[in-house]
Amino acid sequence: MPKDGVVMPTSLNLTARFFDLLLIVQEFTILSVQTVAGLVRPPWYLREIMLQLDRIGVGSLFIVMLTGLFTGMVLALQGAVQLEPYGATMYVSRLISESVVRELGPVLAALMIAGRVGTGIASEIASMQVTEQIDALRAEGTDPIKKLATTRLAACLIMIPLLTIITNCIAILGGWLVARLYLAIDSYFYWTWAFEAIQLDDIVQGLVKPLVFGFIIAMVSCYAGFSTKGGTAGVGVSTTQSMVYSSILILASDFLITKFFMAFA
Amino acid sequence: MIEYANVWLSLGDRLILKDVSFSVQPGETRVILGGSGSGKTTLLRLALGLYRPDKGTITVVGQDITGLRERDLFQVRQQMAMVFQDAALFDSLSVRENVGYRLWEQGLLSDEEIEQKALESLRFVGLDDILDKMPAELSGGMRKRVGIARALASGAKTLLYDEPTAGLDPINTCVIGRLILRLKTMGVTQVVVTHDLDTAYRVADRMILIIKGRLAFDGTPDELRACDQPAVREFLDPSSMPSEWTPSPNSNGISDEPLLRSIASPRSVS
Ligand SMILES: Nc1ncnc2c1ncn2[C@@H]1O[C@H](COP(=O)(O)OP(=O)(O)OP(=O)(O)O)[C@@H](O)[C@H]1O
Ligand SMILES: [Mg+2]
Numbered sequence: 001m002p003k004d005g006v007v008m009p010t011s012l013n014l015t016a017r018f019f020d021l022l023l024i025v026q027e028f029t030i031l032s033v034q035t036v037a038g039l040v041r042p043p044w045y046l047r048e049i050m051l052q053l054d055r056i057g058v059g060s061l062f063i064v065m066l067t068g069l070f071t072g073m074v075l076a077l078q079g080a081v082q083l084e085p086y087g088a089t090m091y092v093s094r095l096i097s098e099s100v101v102r103e104l105g106p107v108l109a110a111l112m113i114a115g116r117v118g119t120g121i122a123s124e125i126a127s128m129q130v131t132e133q134i135d136a137l138r139a140e141g142t143d144p145i146k147k148l149a150t151t152r153l154a155a156c157l158i159m160i161p162l163l164t165i166i167t168n169c170i171a172i173l174g175g176w177l178v179a180r181l182y183l184a185i186d187s188y189f190y191w192t193w194a195f196e197a198i199q200l201d202d203i204v205q206g207l208v209k210p211l212v213f214g215f216i217i218a219m220v221s222c223y224a225g226f227s228t229k230g231g232t233a234g235v236g237v238s239t240t241q242s243m244v245y246s247s248i249l250i251l252a253s254d255f256l257i258t259k260f261f262m263a264f265a
Numbered sequence: 266m267i268e269y270a271n272v273w274l275s276l277g278d279r280l281i282l283k284d285v286s287f288s289v290q291p292g293e294t295r296v297i298l299g300g301s302g303s304g305k306t307t308l309l310r311l312a313l314g315l316y317r318p319d320k321g322t323i324t325v326v327g328q329d330i331t332g333l334r335e336r337d338l339f340q341v342r343q344q345m346a347m348v349f350q351d352a353a354l355f356d357s358l359s360v361r362e363n364v365g366y367r368l369w370e371q372g373l374l375s376d377e378e379i380e381q382k383a384l385e386s387l388r389f390v391g392l393d394d395i396l397d398k399m400p401a402e403l404s405g406g407m408r409k410r411v412g413i414a415r416a417l418a419s420g421a422k423t424l425l426y427d428e429p430t431a432g433l434d435p436i437n438t439c440v441i442g443r444l445i446l447r448l449k450t451m452g453v454t455q456v457v458v459t460h461d462l463d464t465a466y467r468v469a470d471r472m473i474l475i476i477k478g479r480l481a482f483d484g485t486p487d488e489l490r491a492c493d494q495p496a497v498r499e500f501l502d503p504s505s506m507p508s509e510w511t512p513s514p515n516s517n518g519i520s521d522e523p524l525l526r527s528i529a530s531p532r533s534v535s
Contacts, residue, residue, distance in 0.1 A: 128356070132349055133353050135315050136347075140342070140370065143339060
């Protein structure tokens with residue numbers, strides 16, 4: 001309520017907000033630990049996992065393909081402009097494949113999936129929360145964390161790396177389209193350099209990132225859903241929060257992972 | 266069977282239950298009466314361990330569930346089934362899957378047996394023709410009855426009903442009343458929260474009355490009828506109170522005349 005903000009001195013307000021944040025971090029950590037623990041303890045709800053794999057994977061396929069296609073095409077255009085002064089336009093595939101595999105593929109795919117899948121998870125769990133379905137699950141003797149969070153986490157950890165690989169391939173393909181149509185680069189030359197440029201550590205980095213992003217998307221969305229309060233209005237708030245916080249965490253962790261790999265590579 | 270001992274509970278910053286003690290004996294049908302917002306649903310949720318009391322203990326089948334971890338509570342909850350006030354059906358599952366949910370999760374019966382049980386339970390509430398519908402396609406009363414069928418199919422030995430007849434037509438109210446009576450004669454332990462005094466008197470072995478989070482009465486239906494505490498009389502028969510009496514929910518001394526006049530006046534007051 002705005003009243004609190006006006007009445008309370010700012011310093012106290014800040015302290016209170018800091019402790020709120022600490023509480024959220026604590027709750028988030030507990031939920032994550034319980035969710036991960038669910039991965040190794042039966043029951044596994046395989047049917048639910050299959051359902052989620054289908055929703056997350058098949059459902060997101062189209063948008064990540066489009067994302068990849070346009071990213072690759074734009075990169076080819078922009079890259080050519082950058083390389084032109086050095087007479088290196090024909091090496092554009094190098095630039096595309098490296099930046100896509102390491103950075104753009106994982107990050108853009110994850111952001112799109114956060115928007116499509118993350119918000120879906122958050123709003124579904126949130127509406128179950130406010131309509132007492134979560135309590136009904138508990139009353140039936142089912143662990144809602146296992147049933148809802150663990151299954152979604154598993155599906156995200158499997159599907160998001162796969163979707164990222166698809167995004168990468170389509171992006172490089174998109175780059176090739178532009179290279180062929182507008183830049184007159186030889187196909188053989190394009191593909192040779194596209195693959196040549198990718199080192200083992202790029203691939204490792206390109207797979208670690210989607211795993212981490214998958215974890216972030218699943219856990220942030222589940223947390224937002226489970227912590228929903230205040231009826232249907234709360235469902236909207238949770239959905240928005242899941243999108244905002246998973247995007248921020250994806251970008252921040254991307255930076256950290258990149259830094260980590262640079263330090264060790 | 267279920268025992269509440271000096272239970273205190275607050276939610277948010279409000280004190281909801283104040284020192285409530287009563288017990289439900291095995292095979293007994295207990296009715297919980299009380300005004301809207303008095304804490305009846307909260308009592309049922311406590312029995313399932315969905316809330317934890319601030320003070321006091323709750324014992325289910327001889328086991329103190331107050332300090333149990335969530336994981337151990339799942340075992341305790343398997344012995345009970347609850348009919349939620351708003352049914353709380355699983356939106357993503359069909360009626361058939363909702364009703365068979367617990368059996369399905371337990372995985373002890375074959376699919377055909379579960380199907381059979383679900384069908385029997387639905388027949389009991391007169392809804393065996395909507396097996397493949399989704400909850401969103403049902404009316405409020407139908408949802409409620411599917412909720413009851415879900416509890417029946419679960420095979421639990423203790424049933425908790427949160428206003429099972431609210432929002433039902435007289436025929437279905439009667440059907441549910443009979444159902445509770447029949448289960449009672451079969452020795453099933455039941456806790457029924459209701460506003461419907463007819464059903465309450467009919468099915469209860471013993472009743473409690475909760476007023477604003479406090480236990481105001483605990484005894485048999487006959488004792489309740491004979492009880493002469495003013496608070497209890499006010500709850501049971503508000504229309505018999507003297508005409509200068511105002512019901513306690515809005516006895517805050519502020520006149521409601523202006524509001525009523527504004528509704529009754531021919532031209533709306535802007
Ligand atoms: N999650 C919650 N947070 C804060 N207060 C709550 C919460 N749930 C219920 N309450 C409050 O607890 C009190 C008791 O609620 P409860 O649902 O037990 O009432 P009830 O007796 O079942 O009422 P009704 O007959 O209307 O269903 C109410 O005053 C309600 O405002
Ligand atoms: Mg209630």
